[in-house]
Amino acid sequence: MKYKHKPKGSLLAALDVGTSKIACFIAQVIDDEGTFEVLGVGNYVSDGVKGGTMADIGAAEAAIRNTVHAAENMAANVMKGYPLREVVVNLPGLHAMSHGHTADVNISGHEITDNDVRRALMKAQDKVLSNEYELIHTVPIGYCIDGHDGIREPCGMFGQNMSVDIHMVTGNMGALRNMSSAIERSHLDITAFCTSAYAAGLASLVEDEMDLGCTVIDMGGGVTSFAVFLGGNMIFSDAIPLGGQHVTNDIAKGLTTSLVDAERLKALYGSAMGSNSDEGELIDVPRLGEEGHHEPNHIPRSLLIGIIQPRIEEIFELVRARFGDSGLGQAIGRRVVLTGGASQIPGLRDLGQHVLDKQVRLGRPIRLSGLPDAVAGPAFATIAGLLTYASERTDEMPAEIMSQVEPGTLLERTRMWLKENW
Ligand SMILES: Nc1ncnc2c1ncn2[C@@H]1O[C@H](COP(=O)(O)OP(=O)(O)OP(=O)(O)O)[C@@H](O)[C@H]1O
Ligand SMILES: [Mg+2]
Numbered sequence: 001m002k003y004k005h006k007p008k009g010s011l012l013a014a015l016d017v018g019t020s021k022i023a024c025f026i027a028q029v030i031d032d033e034g035t036f037e038v039l040g041v042g043n044y045v046s047d048g049v050k051g052g053t054m055a056d057i058g059a060a061e062a063a064i065r066n067t068v069h070a071a072e073n074m075a076a077n078v079m080k081g082y083p084l085r086e087v088v089v090n091l092p093g094l095h096a097m098s099h100g101h102t103a104d105v106n107i108s109g110h111e112i113t114d115n116d117v118r119r120a121l122m123k124a125q126d127k128v129l130s131n132e133y134e135l136i137h138t139v140p141i142g143y144c145i146d147g148h149d150g151i152r153e154p155c156g157m158f159g160q161n162m163s164v165d166i167h168m169v170t171g172n173m174g175a176l177r178n179m180s181s182a183i184e185r186s187h188l189d190i191t192a193f194c195t196s197a198y199a200a201g202l203a204s205l206v207e208d209e210m211d212l213g214c215t216v217i218d219m220g221g222g223v224t225s226f227a228v229f230l231g232g233n234m235i236f237s238d239a240i241p242l243g244g245q246h247v248t249n250d251i252a253k254g255l256t257t258s259l260v261d262a263e264r265l266k267a268l269y270g271s272a273m274g275s276n277s278d279e280g281e282l283i284d285v286p287r288l289g290e291e292g293h294h295e296p297n298h299i300p301r302s303l304l305i306g307i308i309q310p311r312i313e314e315i316f317e318l319v320r321a322r323f324g325d326s327g328l329g330q331a332i333g334r335r336v337v338l339t340g341g342a343s344q345i346p347g348l349r350d351l352g353q354h355v356l357d358k359q360v361r362l363g364r365p366i367r368l369s370g371l372p373d374a375v376a377g378p379a380f381a382t383i384a385g386l387l388t389y390a391s392e393r394t395d396e397m398p399a400e401i402m403s404q405v406e407p408g409t410l411l412e413r414t415r416m417w418l419k420e421n422w
Contacts, residue, residue, distance in 0.1 A: 005029070005033070005391055006029050009028065009029060010391075011028055011078070012026070013025070013027070013087045013390070014389075015089050015183065015188075016199075016383040016386060017046070017089065017090060018090070018220055018222075019046060019049055019051055019052055019220060019222030019223065019243065020220065020221030020222070020341060021044065024043075024068045025040070025387055026072070026074075026078075026079070027387050027391075028078055034391055038387070041371070041372070042066070042072075043070070043374070046060075047059040048060030048063065051092075052092025052093065052222055053178075054179060057181055061186065064182055064183055068087075071084070087183070088386045088389055088394070089179065090195070090196045090382055091179075091194060093195060093218075093224075093226075094225075095176070096136065096172075096239070098168075099127075100235070100236070101124040101165075101166050102164065102166070103163065105119050105162050105164075106160070107145075107158075107159050107162050111156060111158055112156065112157050117154065117164065120164040125138060125168065133171065133172060134172075136193050136194070137169040137194070137234070137396045138166060138396060139233050140165070141165050141167050141233045142165040142231065143163070146161055167234060169198075176193065191390070192389070195225070195227065195234075195237050196225050196239075197227035197237050197382075198227045198385070198389070200216050200225075200227070200385055201229055202367075202389055203339075203380075203381045203388060204216060204365060204366060204381045204384075205229060206366070209229065211232050212230075213228075213229070213334070213335065214228075214335040215228045215229070215337070216337045216363065216381075218382060219244060220243045221244050222242075223240070224242055225240075226322075228333070238322045238326065240318045240319065240322065242311075244266075244340075244345075247270075247307075249262070250308070251266055251270075251308070255285045255303070257286055257288050265283065265285065267344075269301050272305075272308060272309055272346070272348045273309065273350050281302075282300060285298075312345070316356055320355060320356055323356075333358075336352060336359065336361075337362070339362070340378055340381065340382075343378045344378060362378070363381065364376065364377055364380075368387070
């Protein structure tokens with residue numbers, strides 16, 4: 001797949017509506033290679049979103065508006081007083097579904113053109129379109145011409161028959177509608193959705209990892225989603241409805257303390273793997289509802305770790321089971337990159353390595369420089385990747401073509417575009 005970068009001077013904007021936080025980045029392309037620089041950042045505690053699902057559209061809308069305003073204000077010099085118009089938005093992993101298909105088209109000996117590739121993509125798209133699911137990504141991942149496979153770029157070649165392996169991602173229509181509704185009330189037009197883990201991979205994997213085979217696991221507050229990359233493309237994605245907030249809840253319940261204290265204890269003393277020294281180390285746990293009035297409980301740190309470890313093990317075991325269900329076998333590769341806010345817990349890499357039986361490293365956005373520390377960590381991998389997606393990959397969804405037809409909401413335009421073109 002050839003990627004066309006947005007031209008120098010273009011504005012890029014992305015919005016990640018997560019379970020724990022909402023982030024908005026505004027960037028500008030600064031050279032002819034597609035390099036971009038972040039000019040505005042908004043980052044607020046999320047509201048009205050549970051496990052990547054809208055639970056209260058009004059609350060989410062207000063949180064989104066505040067976040068976008070903060071980013072606009074910071075980028076005011078470049079925005080010249082104009083409000084932000086267009087954003088690329090994350091599609092939470094729980095609402096995305098991955099489909100692998102192979103489509104055959106007849107070439108009859110002529111030179112293969114973009115049009116033949118589009119014919120194959122259309123054929124595959126037909127198989128997954130329905131009233132309940134919207135097509136989000138269509139990624140050709142490999143071509144075979146007259147029995148010769150492993151072809152990456154078929155245009156210009158000759159043959160009788162071409163088959164294309166295609167990875168498509170569809171999004172749950174209801175979830176997309178709710179998300180669109182919360183965002184469009186802020187007068188923003190959604191130019192594309194991009195699956196969270198795909199974006200996290202675009203931000204945190206080096207090119208060799210994407211080429212040779214690597215899985216990125218994005219551990220967020222309410223969702224752990226993952227995407228498998230091979231040959232430079234995403235070939236599979238999936239998600240499980242557990243994340244860092246479940247760990248925090250377990251701590252609050254297990255130690256009878258407030259969620260705020262549980263979150264603090266997790267960040268300060270938490271670990272995914274125990275060690276011999278934890279037994280003797282005592283930590284203070286404020287008692288629920290009695291803060292400031294009573295002495296806190298003193299508990300061994302090993303008790304805290306004993307709560308965290310099984311939950312994270314469960315998350316990795318579920319991910320491993322999904323690897324098995326994917327049918328990808330060896331294609332899944334030996335390498336895993338862990339990112340997302342919840343990946344910051346010490347010991348996570350070792351536990352992941354042990355349960356998944358893969359080489360694991362920790363990842364954070366690597367393609368953005370000059371960001372303030374507060375928004376440069378692993379929790380910002382998805383939003384950073386949404387900018388990369390906005391800058392070079394939006395043609396993996398029909399939005400580019402849709403933008404040439406009548407304006408309107410994304411869903412209306414998708415419908416219209418499908419009606420006119422398919
Ligand atoms: N230093 C830290 N140590 C351990 N966990 C942390 C740390 N900092 C943040 N977290 C956890 O990261 C989680 C939030 O991660 P992130 O910001 O990636 O979530 P999100 O994108 O809002 O949610 P989701 O993607 O699930 O919708 C929270 O559960 C939080 O407890
Ligand atoms: Mg997230």
